[in-house]
Amino acid sequence: MTSFRAILGKDLRLLVRNRGLLVLLVGYPLIVATLVALALQGGERRPSIAFVNNDTSNRTVRVGDRRLGVQDYEARLSDEVDLKHMSPADAEAALRAGRVAAVITIPEGFIGDLQSGIRPPVVTVQPSNRSPIEAQSISRRLESSIYRLNQDLAQTYIKQTLDLVRIVVEGGDVAAFTRSGNILGLEKSDVLVRDLQRSLRADGHAELAAKMDPLLNFIVEAKVNLDLADVAATAIGNPIQLRIPPVPTGREPLSGFGFSGALLVSLALVGVLLGAAGLSSEREENTLVRLRRGLVRLETLIFEKIAFGALVVLAIGAVLLAAVALTTSLTIGRWALWPAAFIAAGLAFAAFGVLVGALARETRTALLAALMLALPLIFLGLFTQSGAASAISEVVPFGPAFRVFQTLIVEPTIDAGRFWMRIGQLLLLTIVFGVAGSIALRRKSAT
Amino acid sequence: MRRMAPTDADVHAQGATPLLRGAGLSKRFRSVAALEDVSIQLERGDAVALLGPNGAGKTTLLRILAGVSTPTQGAVNREERSVSHIGWVPHEPAVYRRLTARENILLFTRLEGVDSPEAETAELLERTDLARFADRPAGDLSTGTLQRLNVALGLAGRPSALLLDEPTATLSPDQVNRLWRWLDELRVRDGLAVLFSTQSVDEAGRYAERMVILNHGRQVFAGTADELVTRHGTPGTSATDAAERAFLNLVDA
Numbered sequence A: 001m002t003s004f005r006a007i008l009g010k011d012l013r014l015l016v017r018n019r020g021l022l023v024l025l026v027g028y029p030l031i032v033a034t035l036v037a038l039a040l041q042g043g044e045r046r047p048s049i050a051f052v053n054n055d056t057s058n059r060t061v062r063v064g065d066r067r068l069g070v071q072d073y074e075a076r077l078s079d080e081v082d083l084k085h086m087s088p089a090d091a092e093a094a095l096r097a098g099r100v101a102a103v104i105t106i107p108e109g110f111i112g113d114l115q116s117g118i119r120p121p122v123v124t125v126q127p128s129n130r131s132p133i134e135a136q137s138i139s140r141r142l143e144s145s146i147y148r149l150n151q152d153l154a155q156t157y158i159k160q161t162l163d164l165v166r167i168v169v170e171g172g173d174v175a176a177f178t179r180s181g182n183i184l185g186l187e188k189s190d191v192l193v194r195d196l197q198r199s200l201r202a203d204g205h206a207e208l209a210a211k212m213d214p215l216l217n218f219i220v221e222a223k224v225n226l227d228l229a230d231v232a233a234t235a236i237g238n239p240i241q242l243r244i245p246p247v248p249t250g251r252e253p254l255s256g257f258g259f260s261g262a263l264l265v266s267l268a269l270v271g272v273l274l275g276a277a278g279l280s281s282e283r284e285e286n287t288l289v290r291l292r293r294g295l296v297r298l299e300t301l302i303f304e305k306i307a308f309g310a311l312v313v314l315a316i317g318a319v320l321l322a323a324v325a326l327t328t329s330l331t332i333g334r335w336a337l338w339p340a341a342f343i344a345a346g347l348a349f350a351a352f353g354v355l356v357g358a359l360a361r362e363t364r365t366a367l368l369a370a371l372m373l374a375l376p377l378i379f380l381g382l383f384t385q386s387g388a389a390s391a392i393s394e395v396v397p398f399g400p401a402f403r404v405f406q407t408l409i410v411e412p413t414i415d416a417g418r419f420w421m422r423i424g425q426l427l428l429l430t431i432v433f434g435v436a437g438s439i440a441l442r443r444k445s446a447t
Numbered sequence B: 001m002r003r004m005a006p007t008d009a010d011v012h013a014q015g016a017t018p019l020l021r022g023a024g025l026s027k028r029f030r031s032v033a034a035l036e037d038v039s040i041q042l043e044r045g046d047a048v049a050l051l052g053p054n055g056a057g058k059t060t061l062l063r064i065l066a067g068v069s070t071p072t073q074g075a076v077n078r079e080e081r082s083v084s085h086i087g088w089v090p091h092e093p094a095v096y097r098r099l100t101a102r103e104n105i106l107l108f109t110r111l112e113g114v115d116s117p118e119a120e121t122a123e124l125l126e127r128t129d130l131a132r133f134a135d136r137p138a139g140d141l142s143t144g145t146l147q148r149l150n151v152a153l154g155l156a157g158r159p160s161a162l163l164l165d166e167p168t169a170t171l172s173p174d175q176v177n178r179l180w181r182w183l184d185e186l187r188v189r190d191g192l193a194v195l196f197s198t199q200s201v202d203e204a205g206r207y208a209e210r211m212v213i214l215n216h217g218r219q220v221f222a223g224t225a226d227e228l229v230t231r232h233g234t235p236g237t238s239a240t241d242a243a244e245r246a247f248l249n250l251v252d253a
Helices: A001-018 A019-045 A070-078 A090-095 A111-117 A132-170 A186-202 A204-208 A213-227 A229-237 A256-284 A289-296 A298-327 A339-357 A361-382 A387-393 A399-410 A415-446 B059-068 B101-111 B117-127 B145-155 B171-189 B201-207 B223-234 B239-252
Strands: A048-051 A061-063 A066-068 A082-085 A102-106 A126-129 A171-176 A179-183 B022-029 B032-043 B047-051 B073-078 B087-089 B162-164 B193-198 B210-215 B218-223
Touching: A001 A019, A001 A387, A001 B101, A001 B223, A019 A256, A048 A339, A061 A111, A061 A298, A061 B171, A066 A415, A070 A082, A070 A132, A090 A102, A090 A111, A090 A171, A102 A132, A111 B239, A126 A132, A132 A171, A132 A186, A132 A229, A179 A204, A179 B218, A186 A204, A186 A213, A186 A399, A213 A229, A213 B101, A256 A289, A256 A339, A256 A361, A256 A399, A256 A415, A289 A415, A289 B087, A289 B101, A298 A339, A298 B210, A298 B218, A339 A399, A361 A387, A361 A399, A387 B032, A399 A415, B022 B059, B032 B059, B032 B073, B032 B193, B032 B210, B047 B059, B047 B201, B059 B162, B059 B193, B087 B145, B087 B171, B101 B117, B101 B145, B101 B218, B117 B145, B145 B171, B171 B201, B201 B239, B210 B223, B210 B239, B223 B239
Parallel strands: A048 A082, A048 A102, B047 B193, B047 B210, B087 B162, B162 B193
Antiparallel strands: A061 A066, A102 A126, A171 A179, B022 B032, B022 B073, B210 B218
């Protein structure tokens, strides 16, 4: 324990003394975090979507006082996403190649179906399976866009129906739902029937006049009930109303996905590079030969380098969290769980770096190798959810760490068992990479 | 048939229990034999030079005796179980260049488990004439001063034997003299045993009581400088020249 403390103290002192490295260690993750968050957020804000229009009829449907065509749908969707016109085959190829995040298909006869009202037209959205998280977000976005279009249409239909109801009550010219003509209206019918009843009574046909009472009752009842149509239709059109209070100003919007990704990229690089450089520099400075002569056990040295990386990751993670909490709109909570997440992730990142550091002879080589190995694996952890790539991302620290960060930032409720299982997975990976690093270092130093 | 040379262990068989004894040491790196059946021993106050041309196996032997490397065959017996009583001074200075001289020594005295690391650090700085450079980063020290720090770190924990791998290779003549004066003082005063490798027969003759010569991983001589001249020499103009010729006769043979 004394040797562990002494070496850890030495590494921390070297880190603090190296101001350039210190600035780089804090500044670099902040810059990387900002860039990654912006990149992921930007991608989330306006994803590229292939737009396949199979309705080439150029027909429009009259809804109220305006005519709607496929172009109107397209224009509304363009507010949300970046639409790219494609043929069905091109769209499929683009989806497979990951050039678009989803394909939205307008079926043949779309406007015809809309006009007939016999069956609702079906718009198909096919999201990419490359990132279920992104796919979920895009599906939700398109779903809400279609919902808003439907709601606009429903409102127009309701208005048109209510106009018709008003004409039925008050009378007048009708031109809706492919019908036209002049309607007498219930109010005028009421006046006419009452006039007729009075004339019949005056002419001594009281019995005949009395037979018209049910007709008068029907006209009055119908008028009263149709007066309620306005309220009922509004309620059907908006069963639940949504009120969005204005967003407080002065904070940059930041998505949970973007920040989780930014945390992963920046902290993983810090942990991996420190682990790799920490161990390889002992060899480069030739001090490993001194330490290995019984002064420090190899396992202690490996564990010290891993703990050193984890401590720095914890400190930088705390700085990043504080910066995000103070300057962005993202709510950071669960403060009690964050240290566990940072320490577990930091240990696993540094253990990965230590293995690379044990295999490399020089610090520069170790840093370069660590960077080249870590970068693709980090992005694999960010975007992979299925297949062989997913399996790989589970046996390196980056995938599990990303899911831990996401759980803490995005999930409304935390499944404690699942969360601690992920932490356990990170600790297990620390042991695996630590032992591998220890074996590699023993073999390399045996010569 | 290969000429059998007496081993250092044979030469030094009499006397007290050795501080350090390597018996039948061999080391192979894949198919290359770096060391073959070498035996050597060190006693308190000894000064032994390990001579040989490049690639003779000097560093390999020192690393095995220091506990940095393990032999393929043979065994190393130390007076104490721990290797800490054997100080190790590698050829390349093994120091943290961003730490000061004082911090380097303090760290290693702590790692050695010394009771009062601060006091021992101050003493080592004084004894190695490093006190005035104590608070300078090791990376800023001159080659000679850095080598002194390298030696000071080898002495952390008060070892009873010090193994030095070509300690004077990068030093100027005056620095070489100062280093040996100081090591002699430690040897005489504290009974420190010194085993050092060198390529200079002159240095070996000047500062060592005995010398062991290695060639192609094999031990070809063990004894004093006089014995080297007597057994393998040809008449020369001076003792140093005679020893030099004897050495060349051996390694060219």
